[in-house]
Amino acid sequence: ETGVTQTPRHLVMGMTNKKSLKCEQHLGHNAMYWYKQSAKKPLELMFVYNFKEQTENNSVPSRFSPECPNSSHLFLHLHTLQPEDSALYLCASSQDGHKTPEAFFGQGTRLTVV
Amino acid sequence: QKEVEQNSGPLSVPEGAIASLNCTYSDRGSQSFFWYRQYSGKSPELIMFIYSNGDKEDGRFTAQLNKASQYVSLLIRDSQPSDSATYLCAVNGGRGSTLGRLYFGRGTQLTVWP
Numbered sequence: 477e478t479g480v481t482q483t484p485r486h487l488v489m490g491m492t493n494k495k496s497l498k499c500e501q502h503l504g505h506n507a508m509y510w511y512k513q514s515a516k517k518p519l520e521l522m523f524v525y526n527f528k529e530q531t532e533n534n535s536v537p538s539r540f541s542p543e544c545p546n547s548s549h550l551f552l553h554l555h556t557l558q559p560e561d562s563a564l565y566l567c568a569s570s571q572d573g574h575k576t577p578e579a580f581f582g583q584g585t586r587l588t589v590v
Numbered sequence: 591q592k593e594v595e596q597n598s599g600p601l602s603v604p605e606g607a608i609a610s611l612n613c614t615y616s617d618r619g620s621q622s623f624f625w626y627r628q629y630s631g632k633s634p635e636l637i638m639f640i641y642s643n644g645d646k647e648d649g650r651f652t653a654q655l656n657k658a659s660q661y662v663s664l665l666i667r668d669s670q671p672s673d674s675a676t677y678l679c680a681v682n683g684g685r686g687s688t689l690g691r692l693y694f695g696r697g698t699q700l701t702v703w704p
Contacts, residue, residue, distance in 0.1 A: 516696070517696070518594070518693075518694045518695060518696045518697075519634070519678070519680075519692075519694040521691060521692070524691060532691060564633075566633055566634070577622050577682050577692065578622075578624065578636055578639050579624075579636070579680075579692060580636060581626075581633040581634050581635070581636075582633060583632070583633050584632075584633045
């Protein structure tokens with residue numbers, strides 16, 4: 477079983493829907509991340525949380541809203557998305573953001589916006 | 591703009607050969623370097639990390655780092671068909687970057703044929 481679990485694995489949503497992606501890590505890590513992976517593009521960092529505090533919002537549109545209630549859980553709330561937001565959304569965690577930045581990824585949520 | 595460059599490939603090698611994957615990065619302040627393997631339809635899996643100049647070996651994998659030349663490479667000895675995947679190079683951001691921020695290359699697609 478992976479140390480980082482994401483649900484759902486697949487999601488199809490309309491442009492007017494509201495949905496949430498969930499990530500849970502069982503590794504005792506203190507940093508969590510959201511990445512977006514689109515075809516033919518490098519992994520794009522979206523949000524970083526260190527010890528539950530958001531430390532980076534990488535110019536992400538407001539239709540994506542992260543939430544980190546504790547160091548083990550991370551959510552990405554989605555609303556009024558566009559078709560170009562269709563991608564693989566990956567959650568990752570690391571021990572911390574400085575001394576041990578090695579990131580471990582969840583299995584991802586394949587999102588399709590119709 | 592912090593950039594990580596990789597040859598997109600595809601790189602094709604016969605079974606048993608050495609596969610050599612290369613990566614260059616733009617931020618001289620970067621301190622941590624990672625190689626991830628991503629099978630089609632799956633999430634990235636951390637396979638190697640290196641912090642110091644020189645070589646680091648783990649089984650059939652060797653990571654090589656040259657900070658002066660700003661490149662990092664991954665050698666896969668005795669390549670197997672199961673090594674066929676996309677290999678992502680990632681670099682920890684240096685000074686001025688959010689702690690834990692990783693910059694990814696586009697990945698090199700490796701095919702090992704029997």
